[in-house]
Amino acid sequence: MVHNYIINHIMKHSLISTLILLAAGIATAGNISAQEKNDFATKSGRMDRSQMNIGVYHLRPYARTEAHIKDLAECGVDFVICMENDRPALDLFQKYGVGAILSGIVPGWWGGMGDNAGTLKDVYPLPVYEERAANFQDHPAVWGIDIGDEPSCWDFPYYGKVLEKVEEVFPNQFAFINLHPYYAPGPREGEYPVKGALGTASYADYIDRYCKNVPADYISYDYYYLQPAAGVEKAYANLKIVADACLKTGRDMWITVQVNSLDPNAWVTENQLRFQAYSALAFGARSITWACYTAGWWENQVVDKDGNKTQQYDKLKKVNNEIHTIGKRYMKYTREATTGVGFEGTETLKECGEKNMIVYEDGTFCDLSAGCPLLVGSMKALDGSADKALFVCIADDPHDKGPKTHTLRFRAPGREVSVLGGDGYLPMKRDAEGWYECTVSSNQGILIEALK
Numbered sequence: 452m453v454h455n456y457i458i459n460h461i462m463k464h465s466l467i468s469t470l471i472l473l474a475a476g477i478a479t480a481g482n483i484s485a486q487e488k489n490d491f492a493t494k495s496g497r498m499d500r501s502q503m504n505i506g507v508y509h510l511r512p513y514a515r516t517e518a519h520i521k522d523l524a525e526c527g528v529d530f531v532i533c534m535e536n537d538r539p540a541l542d543l544f545q546k547y548g549v550g551a552i553l554s555g556i557v558p559g560w561w562g563g564m565g566d567n568a569g570t571l572k573d574v575y576p577l578p579v580y581e582e583r584a585a586n587f588q589d590h591p592a593v594w595g596i597d598i599g600d601e602p603s604c605w606d607f608p609y610y611g612k613v614l615e616k617v618e619e620v621f622p623n624q625f626a627f628i629n630l631h632p633y634y635a636p637g638p639r640e641g642e643y644p645v646k647g648a649l650g651t652a653s654y655a656d657y658i659d660r661y662c663k664n665v666p667a668d669y670i671s672y673d674y675y676y677l678q679p680a681a682g683v684e685k686a687y688a689n690l691k692i693v694a695d696a697c698l699k700t701g702r703d704m705w706i707t708v709q710v711n712s713l714d715p716n717a718w719v720t721e722n723q724l725r726f727q728a729y730s731a732l733a734f735g736a737r738s739i740t741w742a743c744y745t746a747g748w749w750e751n752q753v754v755d756k757d758g759n760k761t762q763q764y765d766k767l768k769k770v771n772n773e774i775h776t777i778g779k780r781y782m783k784y785t786r787e788a789t790t791g792v793g794f795e796g797t798e799t800l801k802e803c804g805e806k807n808m809i810v811y812e813d814g815t816f817c818d819l820s821a822g823c824p825l826l827v828g829s830m831k832a833l834d835g836s837a838d839k840a841l842f843v844c845i846a847d848d849p850h851d852k853g854p855k856t857h858t859l860r861f862r863a864p865g866r867e868v869s870v871l872g873g874d875g876y877l878p879m880k881r882d883a884e885g886w887y888e889c890t891v892s893s894n895q896g897i898l899i900e901a902l903k
Contacts, residue, residue: 482662482700497623498530498550498594500703503778505771506530506740508707509747513758515540523744524549526753526764527771530594532627532740533747541592550594552627557583557617560599565637565647568603577616584620595627601635602628603650604657607664614665629707630661630672633689634680654689658696670697673707673742676727676849677719683849686730688803694734694786705738706731710767715750721766722851722894728774729844729896733826735786739774741767773873777898780871784830784840792825799824811861815839815901819861821891823847837903845895854893861887866901
């Protein structure tokens with residue numbers, strides 16, 4: 452399983468031409484204050500953080516005609532990561548309302564397996580970032596500057612300084628950094644520091660050290676659950692660790708998931724796309740990115756090497772439109788906790804340490820169940836009102852082997868209730884005893900609001 456991870460990630464980063472170099476520094480960050488969040492929002496003003504943003508990795512030169520970029524926008528894509536400073540393409544991005552996170556503007560970096568962990572500071576001192584910024588011509592479509600992918604925690608202290616420097620010298624952009632997934636290889640016992648991709652003995656420690664050292668108001672990571680080393684159980688563990696760290700420190704969770712596949716004969720299904728997105732939303736994700744739109748790594752991209760849309764285009768467009776439909780209301784809330792419901796008889800939640808509830812109860816919502824596994828994210832209103840919401844992922848069939856329909860039932864005494872799905876509001880029945888009932892499907896995501 453480790454072998455697969457190494458091969459796939461080396462393939463990924465050789466294709467995006469990042470360098471495998473690393474360094475050390477001094478911890479300074481921690482929890483993100485309200486003022487720091489406001490400051491970051493100013494820096495990332497081109498990225499409207501009040502909406503659900505959907506990204507993709509890679510838009511290769513063969514897919515940068517106006518027709519291609521129009522298709523990209525119509526697919527529900529808000530931004531592209533690993534984009535070059537291609538001015539004609541960026542002009543089209545601006546025309547169609549798409550943002551870019553540029554790679555290659557400042558030194559590229561991939562943490563890899565941690566062999567060179569702790570050397571970034573020596574290889575790329577801060578004046579290098581200043582020199583690169585001095586040669587940069589801004590463009591309205593450029594939202595962010597990519598400063599590295601999957602670093603070892605040995606480099607987090609220096610990355611904190613890099614992030615602050617990049618946001619100083621690129622005043623209209625935010626610095627983008629993406630972290631390793633839970634299944635990254637390396638020792639999982641012993642004291643910090645250890646060798647390996649993470650540089651820590653546990654993933655929780657890896658995320659904690661990021662939060663203490665890197666003053667971004669988000670945590671971004673990738674997780675490809677169809678990889679042999681990954682899987683659903685580890686996906687939930689990864690989601691919980693990052694979501695809880697975001698809750699504790701005032702950050703947003705951004706996640707990259709897969710629309711393409713390792714096996715050229717196995718196309719990711721529409722429901723598998725839903726499962727990845729909606730399980731993440733149940734843990735409070737504020738941005739979803741798909742890998743890969745064009746050639747980047749692996750097979751079966753959304754647009755093939757000849758520039759033609761594959762079967763993944765319509766699937767992704769449908770799911771992105773659903774996410775945006777739900778996102779208009781979802782983004783008015785913020786996650787408080789995530790609970791597994793209906794997982795009895797399985798060990799699916801064991802890795803993440805969550806206990807199963809037979810029915811969901813929180814004082815606002817009562818007796819919620821559907822006779823199948825559910826991920827239930829409880830949410831409070833950002834405006835400080837007494838409004839409450841649940842985001843529910845129907846998590847009974849994550850590999851899309853036998854989708855079903857289920858009857859979801861719950862009560863919410865004293866509240867006005869609505870249930871929003873990807874295609875709009877769901878019809879509901881309410882009986883004389885206050886039970887609400889609606890029909891849901893495998894891998895569907897729904898937002899249940901209970902307004903005071």
